Amino acid sequence: MTFLHANPLFTRLADAERILVAGAGGGFDIYSGLPLALSLRHQGKEVHLANLSFSALAGLPAEDWAAPDLAVITPDSAPHQSYFPERTLAQWLRLHGHPATVYAFPQTGVQPLRAAYRALIERHDIDAVVLVDGGTDILLRGDEAGLGTPEEDLAGVAALAALDDVPHRLVVSVGFGVDAYHGVNHVQVLENIAALERDGAYLGAFSIPRATREGALYLDAVEHAQQHTPEHPSIVNGSIAAAVRGSFGDVRFTDRTRGSELFVNPLMSLYFAFDLPGLADRCLYLDRIEDTQLIRQVHSRIAEFRDTVVTRPPRRFPH
Template identity: 65%
Template sequence: MADAAATVDHWAVTNPAALPADLDAFSLSVPPLFAALAPARNVLIAGAGGGFDVYAGLPLAFALWRGGTQVHLASLSFSELELVDREAWVTEHVAAVGPDTVSPDWYFPEGTLARWLAAHELPSTVYAFPPLGVQPLRAAYRHLVERLDIDAIVLVDGGTDVLLRGDESDLGTPVEDITSLAAVTALDVPVKLVSSLGFGIDAYDGVNHVQVLENLAALDREGGYLGALSIPGASREARLYRDAVADAQAATPERPSIVQGQIAAATSGAFGDVRFTRRTGGGDLFVNPLMAIYFTVDLDKLAARCLYLDRIEHTIGRRQVITRIQAFRDELLNARVPRAFPH
């Protein structure tokens, strides 16, 4: 092991690109995620992948709120937002959903979350975007940046497919995640991060997590990996998060979030094939402590590694994003071979 470590150290020293530009930028004593956000006064935490993804940002939001930071929540919505009260719309593609916002759509995670936040005396507006292409979604984000004086954005993904670059054996369900990534990378905001919570969950959709780790290692060499941060199960943040997820499950019993349910179970120390909904009846789950860890990367460095981001840059609608990603995959000649964990 000593020889291997020496080899790695020698490789890093002789390859400057493998080291961050500022070796003192982060320290073990302060989690890099919080160090990066420390200068920010108005943070936007947004669900990258739609639906309940915004819930994956709640533990981070709770910690930042407690520290005095202004935090705003946003979500790429799968609800029928066109049915929401007209007065909720603050601009063409942004609805400010509050605890009193009315929608006849039974699936409305943003409204459910807003009501839960209000009941816990926390800031209770959740900004919602309809499914869009890159250009209108970027305009929606830009509106919020200007409206709320945002100086940091954290895209959160419940799962790991946002960390994939395009040449992996399978991309999972990348449409919303990568649309969000493409939209935000062009914004002039001082701090832009991506945090993934729920490592391993996307195996259900074909994601090979050895390749996820390989991508994180590559980002680390480029100075774009901010490390992994576990959510302590007994912490206030974990307890509030579990309560919010339980509330959401009760509000949408026909379609509870499988992703957030597994993460919540992981934060409570559950392990293995944990059942909390009939939706998982067809397969085996593998809830484990890795699901309760934030893996955080620099958003712009992640975007720069995506092999097809340029193809979706000028999209207007979601369908365009889908077809262009599929065209890229159809043309891909050398997808990386999936590998199993060696231990």
Template identity: 70%
Template sequence: MSAFFEPQLRTRLRAAERILIAGAGGGFDVYAGLPLALALRAAGHQVHLANLSFSHLYGLPDEVWQAPDLARIRSDTVTRDSYFPELALARWLRLHGMPDTVWAFASVGVQPLRAAYQALIDHLGIDAVVLVDGGTDILLRGDEAGLGTPEEDMASLAAVAGLEGLTERLVTCLGFGIDAYHGVNHALVLENLAALTRTGDYLGAFSLPADSRESRLYLDAVAHARQATPDHPSIVQGSVAAALRGEFGDVRFTARTRGSELFINPLMTLYFTVTVSGLAARNLYLDRLEQTVLMRQISTRIEEFRDELPRQRPPRAYPH
């Protein structure tokens, strides 16, 4: 039975000794897991950070490669890539006296990505994996009018869904509403969460306390990342950070959102958590991705699935 005053995410991870928090969708998704990592470390868990990477990993020196498609990024890793969220985070961790390794998964299909996950789990002795999505498009099942940017999220979900021997496999999302920028209808996200509630796979939501140590460090990390990648700051993490500061409405924090209207609000500071198994079971096309090797194969198979749909679930207006 769930404890009334304790998020189920915490309850599910209580017995885990070594936890991997992994950004599911690439880019700066791993930053959405940073407050969780800090809190879990403070509670006595061994926590490791990883991310599906958008950077040019294959130009890195041989010594960073732990396994095919799996690179160990540290604060002193040498690269010519100006966009490297994993390296930015590793350098921030070192500035704060924390372990400065951030594991980077190559942007590949399900089969090699799962092998890379398994290699990391075996190397670190991981017993629980938490996939973290910046935004909530990982919660879409495939027949919605807009899917956001599903390829990396679905590669990660399918890869982790096929792993065995873990005590827990969870998905948590931070940044409700942000994916409207990419065409996601959030009334349909809530409908999907309701369906996961019926099967016992929705584990509830809780907010980042704005005055907590974890939130203060998260805000500092986001600001540091923005300085590290001034030409491509994260819209997702910038939105969550703005919401944590109490800003509201059409807040301008990057020229990347020029021409669109944002709606920064307190719901963006909520973590929504579901089980990997329940989310994977409800996805309508995940089985089609199982044998993929390349990320572009995932894109093609999603497009093929969408072309075969007799109809899409239309957007719904949130009535309140």
């Protein structure tokens, strides 16, 4: 049991020396973990970054692969590719004097993803992994009214759930509310968090204040990414960054949201933290995706599960 003044997430990581912070859902998800990773580095921890990638990794030369399905991305990787969040982050890290390597996993099924995680964990003798989701669909167990886009997120959860020789495996979710545009019912997200609390798997929540060093650096990193990927900026991190700045309501930060009404609000800047094995235990279909080799198998297995399950009806916030 911890004290109120001690954050349970950082308490869990207090004795960890080499920590992997990994983006779960592809795209710019690793940016969602940047404030946490920077805070851990500022505490003297050795922190490595990885991301499940939507980038075109197949064209990378052989020397850029540390292991099957584990690419090593630097600021100079694939200069011909315009969309490459991992490289863009590596460039920002170099600008700020941080180690400028970001590992990338291609989209695969659970088995190869687990092997890639294992290779990375062994490469750096990792003793803690924090899986980060920009959004909340990683918290859905399968019987909700809508699941958002859970395939990559839950492939990561399943991959890490079996690596029980890693002392600490955690999940953090940031960007509460952003998945509403993918059909996620956030009352059901809160219901799931309550259940995880009862199970002892919820580690509490804390904000990313812009007045902190990590908050200011995060805002700078998101702005840098938007400038270097103008044709496809991150809506999730743009929303989180807007919330960190104190913006509210229908905030415009990219033409990609034209025609949609956003609801940027302070809840988007909160980290919700969880024990990964406890979260995995509540997923109703994790066993169905366990033996997958391809990401399309993960998609089809979840779709097959959804055809058989009785879903919980969506609920509205009281007002």
